[in-house]
Amino acid sequence: MTQNNTVTVTDNRTGKAYDFPILDGTTGPSVVDIRKFYAETGMFTYDPGYTSTGSCESAVTYIDGDQGVLLHRGYPIQDLAQNCTFLEVSYLLLNGELPNREQFQTFENAITMHTMVHEQIHKFLEGFRRDAHPMAVMCGVVGGMAAFYHDSIDITNPHHRMIASHRLIAKIPTIGAWAYKYSVGQPLTYPRNDLRYASDLLQMMFAVPCEEYKVNPVLAKAMDRILILHADHEQNASTSTVRLTGSSGANPFACIAAGIASLWGPAHGGANEAVLNMLTEIGSVDRVNECVKRAKDKDDPFRLMGFGHRVYKNYDPRAKIMAQTCHEVLEELGVKDPLLDVAMELEKIALEDDYFIEKKLYPNVDFYSGIIFRAMGIPTSMFTAIFAIARTTGWVAQWNEMITDPAQKIGRPRQLFTGSTQREFVPFDKR
Numbered sequence: 001m002t003q004n005n006t007v008t009v010t011d012n013r014t015g016k017a018y019d020f021p022i023l024d025g026t027t028g029p030s031v032v033d034i035r036k037f038y039a040e041t042g043m044f045t046y047d048p049g050y051t052s053t054g055s056c057e058s059a060v061t062y063i064d065g066d067q068g069v070l071l072h073r074g075y076p077i078q079d080l081a082q083n084c085t086f087l088e089v090s091y092l093l094l095n096g097e098l099p100n101r102e103q104f105q106t107f108e109n110a111i112t113m114h115t116m117v118h119e120q121i122h123k124f125l126e127g128f129r130r131d132a133h134p135m136a137v138m139c140g141v142v143g144g145m146a147a148f149y150h151d152s153i154d155i156t157n158p159h160h161r162m163i164a165s166h167r168l169i170a171k172i173p174t175i176g177a178w179a180y181k182y183s184v185g186q187p188l189t190y191p192r193n194d195l196r197y198a199s200d201l202l203q204m205m206f207a208v209p210c211e212e213y214k215v216n217p218v219l220a221k222a223m224d225r226i227l228i229l230h231a232d233h234e235q236n237a238s239t240s241t242v243r244l245t246g247s248s249g250a251n252p253f254a255c256i257a258a259g260i261a262s263l264w265g266p267a268h269g270g271a272n273e274a275v276l277n278m279l280t281e282i283g284s285v286d287r288v289n290e291c292v293k294r295a296k297d298k299d300d301p302f303r304l305m306g307f308g309h310r311v312y313k314n315y316d317p318r319a320k321i322m323a324q325t326c327h328e329v330l331e332e333l334g335v336k337d338p339l340l341d342v343a344m345e346l347e348k349i350a351l352e353d354d355y356f357i358e359k360k361l362y363p364n365v366d367f368y369s370g371i372i373f374r375a376m377g378i379p380t381s382m383f384t385a386i387f388a389i390a391r392t393t394g395w396v397a398q399w400n401e402m403i404t405d406p407a408q409k410i411g412r413p414r415q416l417f418t419g420s421t422q423r424e425f426v427p428f429d430k431r
């Protein structure tokens with residue numbers, strides 16, 4: 001970070017001027033350093049939804065929303081999705097560089113050796129209702145991990161932080177798959193250390209003890225790519241939640257549980273589930289126009305799920321790769337899904353419509369993922385859970401960066417108070 005200039009803010013009430021440093025990163029918009037704003041002006045800044053606020057310094061992920069660019073540690077998402085495995089990308093996010101073969105081997109072994117969860121977690125899981133949403137189960141079980149792994153929750157100890165990071169990345173597919181198995185009443189499937197990360201996730205979700213499960217390499221590759229596309233995305237709602245939770249010194253398992261809770265919302269990770277529900281509701285190509293009309297109506301709360309993004313004002317680069325993967329998977333499996341026709345028609349009409357053009361609303365990563373998941377036999381309730389499995393790696397990388405940042409402080413936003421000022425207490429019989 002460098003500082004070469006300042007910005008001057010004048011309070012028109014008093015005519016007093018204040019200078020604040022402009023900080024430049026390596027690329028992207030500069031920021032105004034307002035850390036001393038309150039001390040100097042006696043005012044807070046106001047930015048609900050943080051549309052103009054940088055919350056931290058980060059070197060993990062860069063997005064240029066206008067150009068539709070996404071870089072992890074400087075590498076374009078297209079290159080990573082094309083040439084890497086998910087665990088290579090995880091190593092990159094955590095360590096800042098792509099691993100050489102030896103480094104990768106060591107990392108993959110470390111992750112593989114941590115895939116099993118404490119056997120007592122079986123009993124913990126059995127406390128949930130069978131119809132519990134997998135995200136509710138994951139949120140609870142991941143939060144509860146701190147009770148099982150006491151030996152890795154000292155956040156001041158770098159070794160503890162590393163072990164906790166490996167455990168989270170390694171165990172989250174097991175927890176996600178078990179949440180699914182529990183909901184369908186099938187025996188929980190243990191991880192298999194002869195399988196790679198994405199294949200093992202599929203095996204844990206779909207294998208049953210009564211027959212041999214063979215991983216379809218096309219599905220394993222598609223799953224690996226989906227995991228890469230969801231691995232990290234800068235300071236979005238769930239990542240910021242992880243950082244804010246961690247800023248108080250909370251243990252990493254609690255922080256990731258908080259991230260899962262935030263991701264669950266339909267405006268964030270829950271959108272992939274919402275997209276499929278929406279496409280199912282539309283049902284056929286001839287009803288697409290009617291639905292686009294509803295999405296544009298200010299009096300109708302309906303939105304086109306899988307469209308729009310806070311940062312991308314161009315085509316989400318992940319959505320392009322996702323659309324391509326969708327076609328590949330459906331072709332390979334010989335699946336003809338009418339919902340794909342609905343999705344393609346919806347995309348075509350929306351991209352030509354003035355409302356969507358003016359507001360720069362393009363398909364996002366969630367638009368096509370649901371159709372791929374459906375073709376793979378993954379139930380709708382697991383869509384967001386798979387997003388959470390992938391994003392755990394990004395959360396963990398961002399949490400580690402935060403903990404080691406010397407500028408890190410407990411997150412404590414302020415407010416513009418518009419409630420009642422001090423008033424006299426009224427006893428019960430006088431209210």
Ligand code: CMC
Pocket residue numbers: 233236266267268269271295296302303304305306307308309310311359361364365366
């Ligand atoms: N359909 C119809 N209109 C929309 C949509 C949409 N999907 N998204 C935004 N708009 C309109 C919105 O009504 C507003 O119009 P106006 O300026 O007239 O009030 C304008 O576009 C700007 O929208 P906003 O809600 O102020 O933008 P935001 O940055 O706060 O919200 C968003 C971004 C992703 C929450 C929103 O676009 C949305 O709700 N999209 C649908 C849900 C979705 O697909 N979410 C997944 C995001 S990508 C995965 C992830 O990162 O988690």
